[in-house]
Amino acid sequence: MNNNKKHTICLNQTMCWNADVSLNTFLFSEFVCLLAYYNGVISTNELIYSNSFIVIQLYEYFIWKGYNNRLVSQFSFITILLQPVFIMMFIKKTAIKQYLLAAYGMALIGLFIYKPWSKIDFSMTPASNGHLAWNWMKYPVTIILIYLAFYIVSAVISNHQIWRSGFLIALIAITFYNYNTTNTFGSMWCWFANVAAFYWLYLIARKNKLLCLKPTAK
Numbered sequence: 001m002n003n004n005k006k007h008t009i010c011l012n013q014t015m016c017w018n019a020d021v022s023l024n025t026f027l028f029s030e031f032v033c034l035l036a037y038y039n040g041v042i043s044t045n046e047l048i049y050s051n052s053f054i055v056i057q058l059y060e061y062f063i064w065k066g067y068n069n070r071l072v073s074q075f076s077f078i079t080i081l082l083q084p085v086f087i088m089m090f091i092k093k094t095a096i097k098q099y100l101l102a103a104y105g106m107a108l109i110g111l112f113i114y115k116p117w118s119k120i121d122f123s124m125t126p127a128s129n130g131h132l133a134w135n136w137m138k139y140p141v142t143i144i145l146i147y148l149a150f151y152i153v154s155a156v157i158s159n160h161q162i163w164r165s166g167f168l169i170a171l172i173a174i175t176f177y178n179y180n181t182t183n184t185f186g187s188m189w190c191w192f193a194n195v196a197a198f199y200w201l202y203l204i205a206r207k208n209k210l211l212c213l214k215p216t217a218k
Helices: 002-011 019-038 044-064 069-088 094-114 141-158 167-181 189-207
Strands: 124-126 132-134
Touching (some): 044 069, 069 094, 069 132, 069 141, 094 141
């Protein structure tokens, strides 16, 4: 009871990021994502994976507004654990996909043996950089690297254009840097959600021939 109260009081202190930023990012990115899917510029797998990023902004909005910190944090934790699985869905070779899924499943079992569900600090609190620290992701660097390894290996094997664009490299670099410095881990993903949304708008405009681009005269 007192613990939840402490989190609520802390979250009411609006810092450089707040409820409005999180909600606006979620609404804008989600709308554009669905519009991109409707226009056929992203696949079903891309829709699912992209939403695993976008929905984090909605979770953080609930935290900033003082809703049930523990429950929202649990949903956030599950979403983060599912992201490598969503990437594995891009892999076309069934045998490799099944092997990676089995390996990741074993890794998750090991994770919960190391720290049972009941021992996880399901809370999010503002960090020194103004973003929300994901206290449920406080694990040794080795475990975080194993998680990121599944991310990278699955992405490389899938050979999808998203990963060839350098998106993954930038994401991993910023994620690991923030984890080491402020434990905010991936709560700066609002930047990626917005960048992705503008990229989808570009793809939609190009597909529907809305761009007034004229060839350069020689």
